[in-house]
Amino acid sequence: MDSLKSAEVGFCIRALREQFHLCVAIGRDLVRLLQDLVSVPEFRRLWEDLLIRPSDISRLYRRSTPAEYLLMGITPEMETRMRFLLSQVKTGSRRRYLEWFAGKFLRRPEQEAAAVDLVRLLRSDVVPRWMMVGWLLTACRKNYFAAGAKLALFYDWLFFDEVNDSIMNIEPAILLMVNSVPEYVELTQTLMEFLLLLVDHYDEGVEEGVVQSLDALSTCSLISPALRESFTRLIHGSNPAQAQAVD
Template identity: 50%
Template sequence: MASSLIHKTTYEADNAFDSSLTEAFRFLEPQLRPPFPLTISTEPEYWSLNRAILHGILSEPHLAKVHIKHLHGIVIDGYSFFTNSLCQVVDQLYSKLVENVKVQLIYICSQLIDVSASGIDNLLVSLLRQIRGGDFSEPNLWLCLEMVNIFTQKWECLVEERPSIISCALYVFLRALSDHCRVSSNLQVNILKQKSIEFCVRVFKEQSHLCLKIGRDLIRVLQDLVHVPEFKDIWKDLLLRGYDISRLYRTKTCSKYFLLRITPEMETCLRFLLTKVKLGSQTRYQIWFARKFLNGPEKETVLIDIVRFVCCAYHPSNAVIVSNVVPRWVVIGWLLTCCTKNYVEGNVKLALFYDWLFYEEGVDNVMNIEPVILLMVNSVPKYVHMTNNLLEFLFILVDCYDVERKDLILKGVSGAFDEVKRKGVVKSFEVLTTCDGISPFLKEKLVKMLSLKNLSGFDKL
């Protein structure tokens, strides 16, 4: 069955969800023209009519307003089924949608915000997740600009009724800006950059409490924008006007923010790699993943977000941990080898160690810090250069990341080492403290770190 919504090659199987929309539209098309029958006999008929109207809005832009009025007339569930169906379109089909359908998606989204549709925040999240990191293609820049416009134009409504979505948008646009601010010669990027900055600055100035809901990763993403003039005042506010940075450091960032920077397709591939692929058989899957998602001059910046996802948003079950599938630390090691630019490698390592710096028992999850300690331990002796590299970076962070709050960081890192041993992630650190391949200087630093028991000893390191 030919689809008017998606691009499909001749050898591709039909998509079940796309087919359900097309079938509903073809069967009920006579009912989609005025005058509308406003009586619906059964629940399944209501669902089918919703699908038919959705297909009509997406495939017939010239009749979109008519279809929207029809939807308003028949809706009995607060638009819940309709909005959920839209989320499925975005999550399952977005990369295959024809261009005019993508335009219609933005139109419908705007209309549903106006009527406070049930689940509109989920739809906005689905669209935000399709903004790909490090992707300067015209379609990706277009989507990012359209989403900035939606959040700007619907500001009052969203702040009043869906405030939590504002912090999600802020996180996405701050991360996108870290890519866009590295490009200055592209007119489309410059327009997008300015609008994104205006939105983010407005959130900080008018809804600062929503910014702080992001937690410690707010500081991490802001650091990439310290060179942007508009964000210098934001830093002054954070540092000088009463914000407790230490408290923000101690606030763990919810995993939903890390999911925002991973497309559903990428998440599916990563979860497959981490739950189904046997250790030793992962190379061809990694090559395929890299070609699909990392193949481009700027696309490797998404590695930063992938590392945060693997560490903080995907925690394997006990059954997976004891199986022979690829462990997270192996995937992290591979991701580090994908870095070709120094600034990307530095940010990937920061993403890997970030929860170590502020680790607090009872607040943080040991699974967030597990991958890197296992990577360091298991890299000895065959890949001891990896262990040296990671330990050196960790101790640079301890000394230099935030000098004014070094005691807090020392406490966090010391607590993280204590926790991974106490929870049995590693049996001991002897493999690190006795290995001849590890720098004597790093071993000395590590031994001192492991000996710290309380805050009073932190100045000895």
């Protein structure tokens, strides 16, 4: 097993170092995955090398990751079952199917990372995506994977480009936070807090225009005043007059 892991790591490192111009096609999720692998010495050295080449990282950030790459994070059976759940299962039966899906694909320790990939991948015209994302967040029992799922949810916010990105990529997070009030206000507060922490750790910041529909959260009395104030500064930071109007 160790020899196989070593071979896989070696192959990935060679591909990224020698064929980086091809790897750029993977897009911004490549950066997210590399950050998850910094505990592996070979990937840590690669990441440190990338940090001194900000233009390469910027090229990745500007590219939205195509769905075919995101599909590689889940098994074909998982994809088939999820597509069936999204397109064929009616509302009244959905919870039973979700529990079955979680038991088969997400409950074992080695499976939990798949929830993160599903959050990135999820697309549906039948079931509101924000509902499915909310369920996937609750399926993450370990804090590490829960944080990864939240990052997956907000990742496109950080680098959103109105020309090259689709508004559908940021819609689930917006609707999940807004529609979770008042019944699941704790989830909304958790996501707001995570977004604020995320902005502090990414130089890119949240693009203007992405969160313009979130004023409802800035005025919700169920959310703590300090959190509302911080969130207001985030979404209207470049427009003090508008922030004052919300207050």
